[in-house]
Amino acid sequence: MTIVPLCPLPIMQHETVQMAHGAGGQLSQSLMQRVFMPNLHNNFLDLLDDQAKLDLPPGRTAFTTDTYVVSPLFFPGGNIGELAVNGTVNDLAVGGARPLYLSAGFVLEEGLPLVELETIVKSMAEAARRAGVMIVTGDTKVVGKGQCDRIFINTSGIGCLREGVNLSCRNLKPGDAIILSGTVGDHGMAIMTSREGLSFQSQITSDCAALNSMIGAILDEEPLEIHAMRDPTRGGVAATLNELAQSSSVGIEINEATIPVKPDVRGACELLGIDPLHVANEGKVVVVVAQDKAGEVLDVLRSFDPGRDAVIIGSVVGDHPGMVVMRTLYGSRRIIDLPIGEQLPRIC
Amino acid sequence: MPTPMKYIDEFRDPQLARKMLEEIGRKATRHWTIMEICGGQTHSIIRNGIDQLLPDTITLVHGPGCPVCVTPLESLERALALAGREEVIFTSFGDMLRVPGNARDLFMVRSAGGDVRIVFSPLDALQIARDNPAKEVVFFAVGFETTAPANAMAVYQAAREGIENFSVLVSQVMVPPAMRVILSSPGNTVQGFLAAGHVCAVMGYAEYEPVALEFGVPIVVTGFEPVDLLAGILKTVELLEEGKAEVANCYGRVVSREGNLFAQEIVKKVFEVNDRQWRGIGLIPRSGLGLREEFARFDAETKFHVTNIIAEESPLCMSGTVLQGLMKPDGCPAFAKECTPQHPLGATMVSSEGACAAYYKYHHHIL
Numbered sequence: 001m002t003i004v005p006l007c008p009l010p011i012m013q014h015e016t017v018q019m020a021h022g023a024g025g026q027l028s029q030s031l032m033q034r035v036f037m038p039n040l041h042n043n044f045l046d047l048l049d050d051q052a053k054l055d056l057p058p059g060r061t062a063f064t065t066d067t068y069v070v071s072p073l074f075f076p077g078g079n080i081g082e083l084a085v086n087g088t089v090n091d092l093a094v095g096g097a098r099p100l101y102l103s104a105g106f107v108l109e110e111g112l113p114l115v116e117l118e119t120i121v122k123s124m125a126e127a128a129r130r131a132g133v134m135i136v137t138g139d140t141k142v143v144g145k146g147q148c149d150r151i152f153i154n155t156s157g158i159g160c161l162r163e164g165v166n167l168s169c170r171n172l173k174p175g176d177a178i179i180l181s182g183t184v185g186d187h188g189m190a191i192m193t194s195r196e197g198l199s200f201q202s203q204i205t206s207d208c209a210a211l212n213s214m215i216g217a218i219l220d221e222e223p224l225e226i227h228a229m230r231d232p233t234r235g236g237v238a239a240t241l242n243e244l245a246q247s248s249s250v251g252i253e254i255n256e257a258t259i260p261v262k263p264d265v266r267g268a269c270e271l272l273g274i275d276p277l278h279v280a281n282e283g284k285v286v287v288v289v290a291q292d293k294a295g296e297v298l299d300v301l302r303s304f305d306p307g308r309d310a311v312i313i314g315s316v317v318g319d320h321p322g323m324v325v326m327r328t329l330y331g332s333r334r335i336i337d338l339p340i341g342e343q344l345p346r347i348c
Numbered sequence: 349m350p351t352p353m354k355y356i357d358e359f360r361d362p363q364l365a366r367k368m369l370e371e372i373g374r375k376a377t378r379h380w381t382i383m384e385i386c387g388g389q390t391h392s393i394i395r396n397g398i399d400q401l402l403p404d405t406i407t408l409v410h411g412p413g414c415p416v417c418v419t420p421l422e423s424l425e426r427a428l429a430l431a432g433r434e435e436v437i438f439t440s441f442g443d444m445l446r447v448p449g450n451a452r453d454l455f456m457v458r459s460a461g462g463d464v465r466i467v468f469s470p471l472d473a474l475q476i477a478r479d480n481p482a483k484e485v486v487f488f489a490v491g492f493e494t495t496a497p498a499n500a501m502a503v504y505q506a507a508r509e510g511i512e513n514f515s516v517l518v519s520q521v522m523v524p525p526a527m528r529v530i531l532s533s534p535g536n537t538v539q540g541f542l543a544a545g546h547v548c549a550v551m552g553y554a555e556y557e558p559v560a561l562e563f564g565v566p567i568v569v570t571g572f573e574p575v576d577l578l579a580g581i582l583k584t585v586e587l588l589e590e591g592k593a594e595v596a597n598c599y600g601r602v603v604s605r606e607g608n609l610f611a612q613e614i615v616k617k618v619f620e621v622n623d624r625q626w627r628g629i630g631l632i633p634r635s636g637l638g639l640r641e642e643f644a645r646f647d648a649e650t651k652f653h654v655t656n657i658i659a660e661e662s663p664l665c666m667s668g669t670v671l672q673g674l675m676k677p678d679g680c681p682a683f684a685k686e687c688t689p690q691h692p693l694g695a696t697m698v699s700s701e702g703a704c705a706a707y708y709k710y711h712h713h714i715l
Contacts, residue, residue: 340689
């Protein structure tokens with residue numbers, strides 16, 4: 001026999017996100033206690049103040065922000081939480097900063113299973129631990145069904161800039177070597193092939209990774225005359241090289257035969273008619289370095305897992321300023337342009 | 349070094365390509381103009397810079413084989429009207445979404461609230477219809493003989509399963525009638541053709557034999573990789589030098605003389621030959637496919653009464669001249685000026701197979 005209480009207690013243990021989870025009341029507190037605090041806690045967050053009070057090392061500070069809306073939330077090789085931490089860590093690292101502190105803002109759609117939120121927060125904690133950064137302040141809002149796609153995450157990050165390191169996309173000089181830290185297109189194709197409606201199976205895994213240790217190693221060693229660094233995310237290596245060439249008013253020449261592409265990424269790109277150079281990466285860096293130091297930089301990059309396939313793909317030239325030109329396998333030349341918009345699979 | 353990929357890398361072998369280029373240079377004793385039919389071939393040629401590597405004796409002109417480019421503005425305007433309707437889920441190959449109509453494209457309809465979805469196969473569109481019985485699912489059935497079998501199969505399946513909330517907006521065209529138009533044009537310069545390998549995979553190449561005979565031109569079935577293209581060009585040059593107007597097959601790993609009989613059968617069952625408008629070119633008699641009477645209820649144009657929508661093209665756009673090989677894309681006064689991929693005047697600047705898009709993307713009018 002079941003006894004039904006005449007005056008039932010309010011339900012506190014929900015399986016999914018409710019509007020009340022974002023209303024600042026008891027349910028908001030329970031979300032903090034059940035999901036966020038156990039995973040992310042640290043000396044700053046534990047105080048539950050509206051702001052984190054930080055002691056920054058002397059010198060210049062780097063500050064960045066990015067918002068993550070990837071779909072699907074979970075993909076081979078990672079999830080939106082891990083991506084949100086690694087992406088912001090990498091944005092700091094490629095500027096020559098040591099990433100220190102992150103904020104995390106969550107927009108949750110009503111109905112999101114709490115177990116999914118928990119998995120995402122857990123992997124943010126794990127990614128932060130691996131990258132050696134702390135998530136020191138945060139915020140959660142809940143919006144109604146259909147007002148966002150399950151979960152959006154914003155992370156901002158602060159890092160301290162290394163002294164004497166001056167990286168800028170305006171620093172490229174003719175003669176510099178262009179180094180790419182590994183295979184292109186892994187993240188974008190992992191996302192594309194795991195989306196609904198694309199009914200072919202693949203083993204493509206996202207390269208989502210924090211690069212600050214590897215980048216630190218090439219900046220902290222003897223000065224290696226690194227002129228610029230960029231992580232080739234949206235728009236892929238093609239967009240990054242174009243931005244570098246335009247900002248420095250120099251030309252860039254790359255060699256088709258040297259571009260590393262994993263076989264299954266290449267296969268999927270062939271099938272969909274997409275250029276791997278236009279596909280997003282989340283664990284790669286383009287390094288522009290004085291030619292005579294390129295070998296040393298390569299050696300350091302290759303000693304790290306995310307840089308094991310690092311290779312020189314080309315060089316900076318004085319000709320055709322603002323343009324990226326590729327020497328094809330056949331010795332002809334073609335322009336590598338910015339992608340126009342959304343990558344569209346071809347018709348036949 | 350990239351890992352070798354079967355059926356691709358051996359057809360991208362730079363050494364083999366170099367040998368064939370030398371061979372073409374040796375065989376060609378005078379100037380020849382050759383048209384590659386298919387936009388996929390055009391892109392491969394420009395992407396790999398084959399046009400830069402060929403000897404001066406060979407001029408390649410680019411043909412009309414880009415389904416997105418030749419889909420008439422009228423069909424596009426009808427698609428835009430359908431896609432904006434409350435009850436419709438509009439499905440299309442991705443390529444069509446960026447093609448400009450008079451004032452908008454399908455992306456703009458989607459951002460205004462239209463349910464526009466990219467599918468990879470018309471059978472996926474049919475599945476969307478099964479999953480959404482309260483909605484009307486329309487598929488934009490464009491393309492040459494390559495897309496016709498799957499498009500026909502989707503309609504055939506819909507009829508067999510009684511899926512009445514599925515329909516197709518048809519703009520199917522065929523290669524041989526367009527070749528005849530090009531060869532009959534007073535300004536024609538084309539002396540030989542690279543026939544589109546994928547079209548021939550479906551249709552075979554017997555239907556090209558009368559064209560070769562009637563117009564006295566060699567036609568060589570050709571694939572898409574650099575070595576395939578060079579093999580096709582070499583064979584065409586050999587036939588031209590020998591004065592032979594015949595059909596040859598240089599894409600034997602995919603194409604047979606009779607083609608894919610199952611595919612042809614389903615196309616015949618569902619479609620019948622009709623007159624078709626080609627964007628930029630105009631009406632070509634008996635150059636298209638329309639649904640047969642017994643499948644007419646799956647015709648989106650009549651189902652949703654959009655046949656009254658008519659449209660006119662920009663007078664600045666010369667894509668018709670380009671599509672017939674009478675002008676190179678960078679010969680157009682609007683190229684890279686009024687007309688860019690960001691602000692296209694015609695579909696040839698948009699489609700991934702369009703000749704103007706290929707020139708803009710890889711040559712950029714500078715190199």
